[in-house]
Structure formats: C-alpha cells, structure tokens
Amino acid sequence: MDFALSWEQTQLKEAAAGFLAALPSARDLLEGRGTLEDPAVWKRVAEEQGWPAILVPEEAGGFGFGQVELSVVFEEFGRTLTSCPLLGTAFATALLLECGDAQAQERWLGAIAAGEPAAVVWSGISAEEGPFGWTLEGQGVAVDGGMASLLVIVAPQGVFVLPADLADRTRVPHLDPTRPSVGVSVSAVPAERLTVDGLERARMRCESLLASEAVGAAEATLQLAVDYSRVRTQFGKPIGSFQAIQHICADMLLAVESARSAAWYAACAIDAGADDAREAARTAKAMACDALFHCAGQSIQVHGGIGFTWEHDCHLYFKRARSVMDLLGHPREHRAAVAQTLLGDA
Amino acid sequence: MNLSFSAEDEAFRQEVRAWLDEHMVGDFARIRGRGGLGDMDAFVDERIAWERELAGGGWTCLGWPTEYGGRGASLFEEVIFYEEYARAGAPGRVGHVGEHLLGPTVIAHGSDAQKARFLPGIVAGTDLWCQGYSEPNAGSDLANLSTRAELRDGRWHLTGQKVWTSLAEQAQWCFALCKTDPTAAKKHHGITCLLVPMDQPGVSIVPIKQITGSSEFAEVFFEDAVTDKDNVVGPIHGGWRVAMGTLAVERGASTLGQQLAFVGEFDRIVAAAKETGAASNPLIRDRIADLHMRLKVMRLNAMRTLSAHAADRELSREASIVKLYWSVWHRDLGELAMDVLGESSAICDPRYEELHRLFLWTRSDTIYAGTNQIQRNLIAQRALGMPR
Structure with a gap:
C-alpha cells in the first residue's frame, strides 16, 4: 500500500511544473504576449519533455508509461490552464491506443510520439463505406485542435483517422479562452477505419485525464483564494482571519483533496486493468468537475469585486470549470451511468 | 502508486477474519451489527462480554506498544482490523474510550505507577x-x-x-x-x-x-x-496539553477503517429504494450515485492518509479533513434514507426502523468530537495556514 506519488512521479510533476512556469501564462497569452498555440512550445513539449510519447508503446516509438504518469503531467497543465495542444493529442493517443491494431498504432502513434499534434472530434460526423473504402461526412468540434496535423473522428460506424489537412477547419469562439477549439467539416473525405472495441476504454482514459486537469485547476483557485485572503485587509484585519472566509477555503480544500484521490485512483485502476476502472473514471470526472466548479466560483467570492474583473485570473478558471464540465459527459450523466450499474432499470 | 496491501498485511487480514468468523457465534451472533453509533445503549451486557472475548484473542489495544500489553500493530494492521471488524458486523465496542482515548493519554503522559495500574484492565476488557x-x-x-x-x-x-x-x-x-x-x-x-x-x-x-x-x-x-x-x-x-493530545488521537485508525461499516448502511438504503420503488426516480438515482462515489472516495482518502502517515502515525492534521468528510456524507445518507421511503416516510414502519434512526442520529455526527465549524477552523489554520 503506497497511495502516493512515487519518487519518479514526483520528479515528473516537478519537471512539468517548472517547464510550465517558464512559459507565458494564460494571462500573458490573453493579453497578446505569446500565442496560445505556439509550434515552438509544442516542439519543446514533444522533443525536450516527451510528454506526447508517455502512453505510446515502446514498439511504436514511445515510452510505454502509464495513465498515472500522464495524469501527473495533466494536473500541472490544469494548474496553469495550459492546453498546448497536449490535451487534444492525448485524446487522440487514447483512441489510437485502445482502438488501433498494431499496424495503425505503429503508424499513427509513431507519428504522435515523434511530435505530430493531434485532436479528436467526438460527435457530429458519420461514415459510409464505398467501393474505394470509408469516407466521412459532417461537422463537429475538435477541442484543443487548432494545431492538430492528425484528426481522430468518433463516428457511429467506427473510429477513423485522417490527416487534418483533408478537413476544412475554422476557429470556433469558445467561452473558455484557454481552450482553443476548431470546427471540423468533412465531405466525402477518405479516412482509415479502426475498430470500435476499445472506445469505452479510450473514453475512460480521457475522462481520467480531464479529472486530473480539473484537480490541478481547482487547487490553483484555492491557492489564489488563500493567498489573496492573507493580503486583502478589511475591518483592519486580513480577510483570511475571518471564519466566513476560512470555512469557504476549508471546504475547497476538502473538495480538491477528495477529487485528487478519485483522479489518482482512476489512473491506477486503468493501468491495472481493474474491474472497477470504468466506474473509477466516471467518479473521477464527476467529482473533479464538481470540485473545480465549486472552487472556481468560491474563489471569485473570496476575491470579491476584483474576482469579477477581466484583469484577474479568477474568470479564466471559472470558464475552464464550466467548459470541462460538459466535455465527455456532465457529472450528472456519469452519475446516471453509475446509478444504472447499481440499480439497473428499477 | 500502489493500492494493494502487502502479503504480510493480507495474511494479517485473513487472521482477523478467521478469528471473527470463529468467535462471532452464539450470543455474539445475535448482536451482530448492534451497539454502533446511534445504538450505543443496546445490548450493553453482551457487548461487555464481547469485549472480554476480544481481549482473550488479543484483539484489544492493537496499536499499543507490546510493553503495555498491546500488539504493537502498524497503522496498516489497525486499519485492516477495523475494516474486517466492520465487515463482520461485530458489535460496537464498549472499550473504545479506554483503548483509544484514556490508554494512549496515560501512555503519553502518565507515571509508571499509573501505567501499571490502569492499562492492564483496559487490555483485558475488564475496566471501562x-x-x-x-x-x-x-x-x-x-x-x-x-x-x-x-x-x-x-x-x-x-x-x-x-x-x-x-x-x-x-x-x-x-x-x-x-x-x-x-x-x-x-x-x-x-x-x-x-x-x-x-x-x-x-x-x-x-x-x-x-x-x-x-x-x-x-x-x-x-x-x-x-x-x-x-x-x-x-x-x-x-x-490542557494532555487533553489536546487525547483529542488528536480521538479519530485515528478506527475512523480510517469505518468506511466498510458505512458500506453496509448504504447497501441497506439501496435495498430500501428498490423495495419502495424510489430507485426508479431520476433524482433519487442521482443522489444514490453521488453518495456511492463519495463513499468510494472516503476509502481512497483514508488510504492516502494511511500511506502518508504509516511511519509517523501523525494523523492530527488529516483528522479534521477526515471528520468533516465523513460526517457530511453520513448526514446526507441519513436524509436520503427518508427520501427513499417516499411519502409515508414519517410512518414508523418496523421494517425501516434503522432508517429513521440513521436520519435522526446523523444530526449528531456534525457536532460531536468537534463540530464541523471547529473542524473548518482547524483546517483553515493548520492545513492552509490562514491567519488566526
């Protein structure tokens, strides 16, 4: 029993935190200092840090590490609201890993491990089989997909892969400015079909990553609130000395730490192939999204008026909190699915 | 990251389980699941006898050093013991106060004469x-x-x-x-x-x-x-320092292991929801799933605490977080207990007596052993370092 980060995982966490701290912050990007999708940053992520290769099997040119390692990195990405596009790429990696045969893995995951950014369209596109193979039709959204050179499309007929330049792509304005998203439109575009057997496993990997990302973001909102409560003075005292503020922060800590337990366990269960991995990923996604929304909202409250301004980072986390909630299943939908396994149709 | 107990710990778990199976028979089987929170005045004489039965097997004062008659058990072993104890439905301990509050206080602050005089009766289950x-x-x-x-x-x-x-x-x-x-x-x-x-x-x-x-x-x-x-x-x-030490140990290993007792209560409410038809209501289903998830995470939180503090046994900082978490969960379960009974929930139906008891008892959980407000003060000041 050692439900804690190992020495190597702690090193990875610190490396990720250090790397991200040296990049332009979300605020810098919003104010035009640096660009949200910077190929030079991505190149360093891929080549110096190797994070896109974490889940890629060694045979396909990756490290063959586990979900836990990738989750550790995502917690740090969440803390700084970085997308990069590691999220889109990790989603595509999960689908290729779980749905691709050895040949598809070698080709496509090999490209990802070598530094090709990728993204996923989860809905809106359907496929048809013709005399010359499969073609795709429709439009959807690829979250964190602005830089992707590879697209993975989840259609009712299967999971498909295609080079991104075969699709029409247009920037989609997004409530969450730290999450660059593109609209993807395809018409009679050929694509390679993977199996659908692993779709649920891929989804649970993605839910687990979103959970870890949300935990990092939630902890950041707590830190902002606690730091501010020490320096903001009212009635002649730091507001952090008032129980009304202390109790808000205590409840935030409880939410963050519980969500972290859930997110760590989901990653462990996925790596172990545990029977309860599916439920663990749903639990992590639901609890972490609820925790982040709670914390991001309470952080604004602790900050008072300044928290409502464009100048302060509070709104970035609040918008992330809302945008991650609907991605890959609202907490309510995950609870409904867990209720179904507990209660049946009743 | 590893969530399995060691082979030695698993062997210990089997030893506990086997002993409980063998001894929770006869009169003791009759009081299975009784005498816990909200039921502590039930079957007191039988539970005093059970305390001595436990002592006979060497299962009292597990975590105490061997020189004072304990087993010198690790925190892992203690938690495993409480998990198995809950799984077996063994009755609420009457020796709890001596074992977990007074005993450790005397060990930490008492004289040699006090240790010699007071500890053996607690270990033997004879002094309450x-x-x-x-x-x-x-x-x-x-x-x-x-x-x-x-x-x-x-x-x-x-x-x-x-x-x-x-x-x-x-x-x-x-x-x-x-x-x-x-x-x-x-x-x-x-x-x-x-x-x-x-x-x-x-x-x-x-x-x-x-x-x-x-x-x-x-x-x-x-x-x-x-x-x-x-x-x-x-x-x-x-x-005062002596008292503060007692409060720090008040919620230790036994709390980390209590999640399994809550699993039993939760299952009872799920069964009631199926019996009454409440399980088909989407709002009830959402709350059942939410409580199920939070119950799973309760154990995960406990395992993290255990992993972080198995060596130093220093649980006082985490104790407030643990207390706040479980007490709110338990109160929410108590409220769900009534809601699954539907419109006749207020009728005293003997089949659902324990659901009424749960609903009412859980109002105390957020008060005793430090109110939730006191716990939040402690979390803010000790864990988050907020100014006093």
Whole structure:
C-alpha cells in the first residue's frame, strides 16, 4: 500500500511544473504576449519533455508509461490552464491506443510520439463505406485542435483517422479562452477505419485525464483564494482571519483533496486493468468537475469585486470549470451511468 | 502508486477474519451489527462480554506498544482490523474510550505507577472508562470548563457537571478535566486531568434522552466526589496539553477503517429504494450515485492518509479533513434514507426502523468530537495556514 506519488512521479510533476512556469501564462497569452498555440512550445513539449510519447508503446516509438504518469503531467497543465495542444493529442493517443491494431498504432502513434499534434472530434460526423473504402461526412468540434496535423473522428460506424489537412477547419469562439477549439467539416473525405472495441476504454482514459486537469485547476483557485485572503485587509484585519472566509477555503480544500484521490485512483485502476476502472473514471470526472466548479466560483467570492474583473485570473478558471464540465459527459450523466450499474432499470 | 496491501498485511487480514468468523457465534451472533453509533445503549451486557472475548484473542489495544500489553500493530494492521471488524458486523465496542482515548493519554503522559495500574484492565476488557470533558458551558470552547477540583487531606475533591458522557453507567472510571487554579491568567492554564472512580456517593448519573428517544449519553454530576491525590495525568494545572493530545488521537485508525461499516448502511438504503420503488426516480438515482462515489472516495482518502502517515502515525492534521468528510456524507445518507421511503416516510414502519434512526442520529455526527465549524477552523489554520 503506497497511495502516493512515487519518487519518479514526483520528479515528473516537478519537471512539468517548472517547464510550465517558464512559459507565458494564460494571462500573458490573453493579453497578446505569446500565442496560445505556439509550434515552438509544442516542439519543446514533444522533443525536450516527451510528454506526447508517455502512453505510446515502446514498439511504436514511445515510452510505454502509464495513465498515472500522464495524469501527473495533466494536473500541472490544469494548474496553469495550459492546453498546448497536449490535451487534444492525448485524446487522440487514447483512441489510437485502445482502438488501433498494431499496424495503425505503429503508424499513427509513431507519428504522435515523434511530435505530430493531434485532436479528436467526438460527435457530429458519420461514415459510409464505398467501393474505394470509408469516407466521412459532417461537422463537429475538435477541442484543443487548432494545431492538430492528425484528426481522430468518433463516428457511429467506427473510429477513423485522417490527416487534418483533408478537413476544412475554422476557429470556433469558445467561452473558455484557454481552450482553443476548431470546427471540423468533412465531405466525402477518405479516412482509415479502426475498430470500435476499445472506445469505452479510450473514453475512460480521457475522462481520467480531464479529472486530473480539473484537480490541478481547482487547487490553483484555492491557492489564489488563500493567498489573496492573507493580503486583502478589511475591518483592519486580513480577510483570511475571518471564519466566513476560512470555512469557504476549508471546504475547497476538502473538495480538491477528495477529487485528487478519485483522479489518482482512476489512473491506477486503468493501468491495472481493474474491474472497477470504468466506474473509477466516471467518479473521477464527476467529482473533479464538481470540485473545480465549486472552487472556481468560491474563489471569485473570496476575491470579491476584483474576482469579477477581466484583469484577474479568477474568470479564466471559472470558464475552464464550466467548459470541462460538459466535455465527455456532465457529472450528472456519469452519475446516471453509475446509478444504472447499481440499480439497473428499477 | 500502489493500492494493494502487502502479503504480510493480507495474511494479517485473513487472521482477523478467521478469528471473527470463529468467535462471532452464539450470543455474539445475535448482536451482530448492534451497539454502533446511534445504538450505543443496546445490548450493553453482551457487548461487555464481547469485549472480554476480544481481549482473550488479543484483539484489544492493537496499536499499543507490546510493553503495555498491546500488539504493537502498524497503522496498516489497525486499519485492516477495523475494516474486517466492520465487515463482520461485530458489535460496537464498549472499550473504545479506554483503548483509544484514556490508554494512549496515560501512555503519553502518565507515571509508571499509573501505567501499571490502569492499562492492564483496559487490555483485558475488564475496566471501562468514560470521558469527562464537555460541560454545559464548555463545548467547542472546552477551556471554559468550570468543574472544580481541590486537593484537601491528600485527596482531590471534585464539584461540577460533565455532559455528553457515553457509557457513564457502565464505566468504573472517568477521566475528567477540572479547574484546579481558578486564578490562572489564561483559562486554558490551571486545568488538570484527573482519574476518578465512578462508584462513589459523590458521583451521580442522569441519562440524556436524545432526538432518537434513546439514551446513549449522560450528565455526570460531581458533588464532592473524591479521588486519590496521585490520580493526576500529566502536571497539575497542565491538563490542557494532555487533553489536546487525547483529542488528536480521538479519530485515528478506527475512523480510517469505518468506511466498510458505512458500506453496509448504504447497501441497506439501496435495498430500501428498490423495495419502495424510489430507485426508479431520476433524482433519487442521482443522489444514490453521488453518495456511492463519495463513499468510494472516503476509502481512497483514508488510504492516502494511511500511506502518508504509516511511519509517523501523525494523523492530527488529516483528522479534521477526515471528520468533516465523513460526517457530511453520513448526514446526507441519513436524509436520503427518508427520501427513499417516499411519502409515508414519517410512518414508523418496523421494517425501516434503522432508517429513521440513521436520519435522526446523523444530526449528531456534525457536532460531536468537534463540530464541523471547529473542524473548518482547524483546517483553515493548520492545513492552509490562514491567519488566526
């Protein structure tokens, strides 16, 4: 029993935190200092840090590490609201890993491990089989997909892969400015079909990553609130000395730490192939999204008026909190699915 | 990251399980699941016998050092024991106060003579203890206590009132915080921790009838109650530090292992929801799933705490987080218990008696052993370092 980060995982966490701290912050990007999708940053992520290769099997040119390692990195990405596009790429990696045969893995995951950014369209596109193979039709959204050179499309007929330049792509304005998203439109575009057997496993990997990302973001909102409560003075005292503020922060800590337990366990269960991995990923996604929304909202409250301004980072986390909630299943939908396994149709 | 217990720990789990299977028979099987929270006044005589049965098997005072009659068990082993204890539905412990509160306090602060005199009876399950901390005007503000103790003619003389004392009728001894120096500059100075025999004319006990209709707690009145001058734990006037130490261990390993007892209660409510048809209501389903998820995470939180502190056994910082988490979960479960019963929930149906008890009892969970508000103060100040 050692439900804690190992020495190597702690090193990875610190490396990720250090790397991200040296990049332009979300605020810098919003104010035009640096660009949200910077190929030079991505190149360093891929080549110096190797994070896109974490889940890629060694045979396909990756490290063959586990979900836990990738989750550790995502917690740090969440803390700084970085997308990069590691999220889109990790989603595509999960689908290729779980749905691709050895040949598809070698080709496509090999490209990802070598530094090709990728993204996923989860809905809106359907496929048809013709005399010359499969073609795709429709439009959807690829979250964190602005830089992707590879697209993975989840259609009712299967999971498909295609080079991104075969699709029409247009920037989609997004409530969450730290999450660059593109609209993807395809018409009679050929694509390679993977199996659908692993779709649920891929989804649970993605839910687990979103959970870890949300935990990092939630902890950041707590830190902002606690730091501010020490320096903001009212009635002649730091507001952090008032129980009304202390109790808000205590409840935030409880939410963050519980969500972290859930997110760590989901990653462990996925790596172990545990029977309860599916439920663990749903639990992590639901609890972490609820925790982040709670914390991001309470952080604004602790900050008072300044928290409502464009100048302060509070709104970035609040918008992330809302945008991650609907991605890959609202907490309510995950609870409904867990209720179904507990209660049946009743 | 590894969530499996070691082979040695798993072997220990099997040993506990086998012993409980073998001994939870006859009269003891009859009181399976009884005497827990909200039910502590049930089957007291049987549970006193059970305490001795446990002692016979060497299962009392697991975490105490072997020199004091314990097993010197690791924190992992203690948690495993409490998990198996809950899984077996073994009855609520009457020896809890002695084993978890008074015993560790005497081990930490008591004299050698006190250790020799008081610890063996706790290990053997023959001496029961009760705690005399809270008073009518000393709840969250414990240092505001006013029970007086004076040293006269070689004995301490106590006058005052304690409240919310569990097992007061059964206990042979009480460890009581008393004011011994009313002139002290600060109110948490001048407090002394005294060990007081319960069977004497100066001690009277009045049960408190609670919201549940049952009486698990009592008021204890000291009217010139006496105890020997040597029955002081820690320094005279220095009882506050002793008391704080007790509160730090109050929620330790037994709390980390209690999640499995909650699993039993949760399953009972899921079964009731199916019986009443509430399980087809989407709002009820959402709450059942939410409580299920939070219950799973309760154990994960416990395993993280355990992993972080197995070596130093220092649980005081986490204790507040753990208490706040489970008490709110349990209260929410109590509310769900009524909602699954539907529109006739208020009718006292013997089939669902324990759901009513759960609903009512859980209002105490967020109050005793430090209210949720006190826990939030402690979390903010100790874990988050917010200014006082």
